[in-house]
Amino acid sequence: MPWSNQGGGGSGSGGPWGSGSGGGKSPWGSNPPPPGGRPPDLEEMLRRGQDRLRGVLPGNMGGKGIALAALAAVALWGFSGFFRVEPDELGVVLRFGKEVREVQPGLNYHLPFPIETALTPKALRVNKIDIGMRVSDDIRRGSTVRDVPEESLMLTGDENIVDVDFSVLWKVKPTGVGDYLFNIQNPEGTVKAVAEGAMREVIGRSEIQPILTGARQTIENAVHELMQKTLDGYGAGIMIQQVQLQKVDPPQQVIDAFRDVQAARADLERAVNEAQTYTNRVVPEARGRVAQITQAAEAYRQQTVAEATGQSSRFLKIYDEYRKAPDVTRERMYLETMERVLGGADKVILDSGPNGSGVVPYLPLNELTRPQQPRTPSGARQ
Numbered sequence: 001m002p003w004s005n006q007g008g009g010g011s012g013s014g015g016p017w018g019s020g021s022g023g024g025k026s027p028w029g030s031n032p033p034p035p036g037g038r039p040p041d042l043e044e045m046l047r048r049g050q051d052r053l054r055g056v057l058p059g060n061m062g063g064k065g066i067a068l069a070a071l072a073a074v075a076l077w078g079f080s081g082f083f084r085v086e087p088d089e090l091g092v093v094l095r096f097g098k099e100v101r102e103v104q105p106g107l108n109y110h111l112p113f114p115i116e117t118a119l120t121p122k123a124l125r126v127n128k129i130d131i132g133m134r135v136s137d138d139i140r141r142g143s144t145v146r147d148v149p150e151e152s153l154m155l156t157g158d159e160n161i162v163d164v165d166f167s168v169l170w171k172v173k174p175t176g177v178g179d180y181l182f183n184i185q186n187p188e189g190t191v192k193a194v195a196e197g198a199m200r201e202v203i204g205r206s207e208i209q210p211i212l213t214g215a216r217q218t219i220e221n222a223v224h225e226l227m228q229k230t231l232d233g234y235g236a237g238i239m240i241q242q243v244q245l246q247k248v249d250p251p252q253q254v255i256d257a258f259r260d261v262q263a264a265r266a267d268l269e270r271a272v273n274e275a276q277t278y279t280n281r282v283v284p285e286a287r288g289r290v291a292q293i294t295q296a297a298e299a300y301r302q303q304t305v306a307e308a309t310g311q312s313s314r315f316l317k318i319y320d321e322y323r324k325a326p327d328v329t330r331e332r333m334y335l336e337t338m339e340r341v342l343g344g345a346d347k348v349i350l351d352s353g354p355n356g357s358g359v360v361p362y363l364p365l366n367e368l369t370r371p372q373q374p375r376t377p378s379g380a381r382q
Contacts, residue, residue, distance in 0.1 A: 081112040090123040123172035132165035160208040169241040176237025198226040
């Protein structure tokens with residue numbers, strides 16, 4: 001063959017690299033492992049690794065150096081147990097996976113891994129979950145609210161549909177951090193599911209009219225109590241801070257009709273209030289007039305009875321005096337009667353005796369006491 005002369009001169013050369021009896025080397029100068037040979041020696045590999053490690057370490061450490069290295073490793077292992085709890089967190093120390101204690105915010109220590117480990121949930125932070133809506137912050141547009149109908153549309157007790165958006169504020173109980181970590185797998189999802197279920201249950205027991213008008217506080221309190229009761233039953237270690245109704249409206253398709261109904265109800269209430277106001281004003285006035293007329297009649301009755309009683313008493317007294325001296329009493333009565341009759345009349349006295357001169361002059365003292373009217377001069381114009 002053309003490459004038979006390039007071998008080592010042996011008769012057994014059978015390849016281009018002269019791999020026959022001339023040594024059997026590859027073109028890179030290394031002998032290939034014999035077929036069926038044993039793997040590399042493990043002790044040899046370890047020896048080579050130790051030699052390389054001695055080359056890396058400075059000088060010959062000996063037993064004292066190894067002891068110092070081991071002591072440093074133990075010290076580093078011990079210092080790895082320090083950990084920090086942030087102000088909005090609480091620490092839970094686990095020993096071989098079992099909770100042993102809780103620690104407050106600050107620098108704390110636990111036995112190094114794997115003996116003890118520490119978990120630091122944000123147990124002091126108040127969390128907020130929106131249901132029925134999603135709030136997104138945009139730098140250019142600001143905060144935008146997106147409605148989620150599959151969460152917000154609910155059926156009322158009188159078979160009407162209402163759109164309810166609300167928020168839930170919650171936090172971890174101060175003494176329930178362990179329950180929060182180990183009893184529930186997804187805290188936010190659990191709170192959201194419980195909140196939606198509680199709101200649907202409360203809305204399902206209520207009618208639509210109170211829901212849309214004045215029952216917001218009642219609904220919030222009922223949902224709060226129901227959520228807390230359910231989460232306590234789960235042992236979730238979660239405390240509900242507040243339930244806030246954000247929007248309570250009819251569905252978008254019929255909201256105009258509902259607003260017309262609300263306006264009609266408002267007009268009805270206004271008319272009823274105006275009528276009640278008129279009633280409250282007229283009825284007391286009528287009652288006051290009735291009381292006035294009744295009191296005037298009672299006063300007139302008492303006055304009439306008193307006058308009649310006085311007149312009868314006077315008559316009886318005069319009668320008693322008349323019985324004692326009839327002539328004197330008769331003359332006195334005559335004079336008193338004439339005084340009353342003639343006291344305010346103009347009088348002219350006539351002397352009708354045999355020697356009378358007709359009209360008798362007398363001094364009108366009553367005329368002297370009257371104020372004199374000023375006389376108008378004859379030449380003056382009236």
